[in-house]
Amino acid sequence: MKTLKLSNIVWCAALTLCACGDSSVDSTGIVAPNAAESDSAGETTVVSNPESSSASQSSTTEEVVIEQVASDPVMVSEISGDPVITFTNASVSVSNDNGCIAQNEKTITISCQGNYQLTGSSNDNQIIVNAGSTDNVYLYLNGLQLASASDAPIYVQNANKVFLLLVDGTKNTLEDASTRTKSYTKSNGSSDTTNATIYAKDDLTIKGSGALTVTGNYNNGIHCSNDLRIRDLPEITVKAKNHAIKGKGSVNIEGGYFELTATNGDGIKSDEGDDEGVVTEEKGIVVITGGEFNINAGDDGLHSNMNIYFNGGRTTISAGDDGIHADSTLRISDGSINITKAVEGIEAFYIRAEGGKTATVASDDAWNAAGGSADANSTSGSQWGGRGGPTGMMSGSKGYIIISGGYHYLYAAGNDIDVLDANGTATMSGGVLLLEIGSSGRSSAMFAPGNQGGNRGGSGSCSTNTAGGLIDTDNGFSINGGVLLGFGSQTEEYPYCTATSYTAGTAYGSSKAAFKPSSSGSMIIYGGEVSSVSQVDVSGMTEVTLPNGMTYYEK
Secondary structure, three states: OOOEEOOOOOOOOOOOOOOOOOEEEOOOOOEEEOHHHHHOOOEEEEEEEOOOOOOOOOOEEEEEEEOOOOOOOOOOOOHHHOOEEEEEOOEEEEEOOOOOEEEEOOEEEEOOOEEEEEEEEEOOOEEEEEOOOOOEEEEEEEEEEEEOOOOOOEEEEEOOEEEEEEOOOOEEEEEOOOOOOOOEEOOOOOEEOOOEEEEEOOEEEEEEOOEEEEEEOOOEEEEEOOEEEEOOOOEEEEEEOOOOEEEOOEEEEOOOEEEEEEOOOOOEEEOOOOOOOOOOOOOOEEEEOOOEEEEEEOOOOEEEOOEEEEEEEEEEEEEOOEEEEEEEEEEEEEEEEEEEEOOEEEEEEEEEEOOOEEEEEEOOOOEEEOOOOOOOOOOOOOOOOOOOOOOOOOOOOOOEEEEOOOEEEEEEOOOOOOOEEEOOOEEEOOOEEEEEEOOOOOOOOOEOOOOOOOOOOOEOOOOOOOOOOOEEEOOOEEEOOOEEEEEEOOOOOOOEEEOOOEOOOOOEEOOOEEEOOOOOEOEEEEEEOOOOOEEOOOOOOEEEEOOOOOEEEEO
């Protein structure tokens, strides 16, 4: 497996990582790669790193070396002459046998590189891929309904890369047992148990435009111990006891339609990489550049022990804990994110919003920039607690928010909460930031000691409250561009503020920017391109629809 090397805490540079290259279409409708994709060497890309140890957030430049993570090797043969494995109830038949398929009772083992068609139905069989470490294995799921009564129906024990190709127009289902009766020996001699319905120890790519339904009764739905990539337009439905989709090294999703249900765990998760390897800061990366996601998770919607990068896609999340959690950096450059339910909507050490549209509804902080790993069930009383991140920056004492573009709506309702919270600084130079606190929240205010561009006693006359509220930072909030509109009832710190009663469903703002809050209150804070606020007529203004269906007006 080739690795992704990242200097310091820079997130996955993403765009070079996710380039698809040229392609051709084979007889099944699967997009097959050409040789250029597999022969390309690692390349060096220079990106801007916004993180700085100083409160001023000055930018530095760091070098990111990317060695191809999930390129597609050349197809080794045409599918028409490839082996076909057909399941019929309790029996299995093989045509075009290439001498690399062995059957032992209810287990079919593939030991060579090549293309293999899987079709038919069985309620108790298993496919194991145990090929050479340089072998690339292509499994064409061509109307496959496969379950195992004792294990994972698909287990990748060893290979260079394995591809699950969902043949166009087919429906495929995989389901594992709720217990495990088998164990396997790792290369280091230790014992291993398959921990998911699709359990891959090496790089895994899922592609094509067919449908795949995965039921994870034991633990995870789809698990890859290295790098997991999903591309093209597959329709993937996963219902799992724990995590729906997990790539320990990285998860890179470029397209598709996803219905993900994680009963006790995360919708999409990446943490530390190869089970038998050394844990480094190069692991635990999630990259979303396309696709439509509907995620229902008992824990976090998306979780990374390193970085999460959004550069496209349409994501809807309902979570029992965090909507999105990154131990290091969350970077939003494009796409639509709608967090409809969460304790904390977005939580990361660095939150960098450069574009896209987001809407967040939370019962605690909507956006929280702090260090460490959060757990809604923790009783330690610490800011985050738990495992420190690989960068050594997860102490819980700092956290930074940088907003330079996009449209972002943040709503929180609860006791002792903040809508936007940074344990370090928060800066805004562009984009649109709409803040709203529900009527049930005691912290209906803005709290930012040392606030730059909005010190205590700034322009306006508003009552004070030191319990937090619309914006809460430890080292200052500054705004020199963009649009800020916040709706609450009290404030401690603010760029500009007016103590005026406002009504739910009525537009407030200026001739340049306006918004209709969902609840009533007595204070509006504002800044950036908005120099005063009042009730406004939005006729003639351009409507911008947010991911949750609410409307922002601009001119």
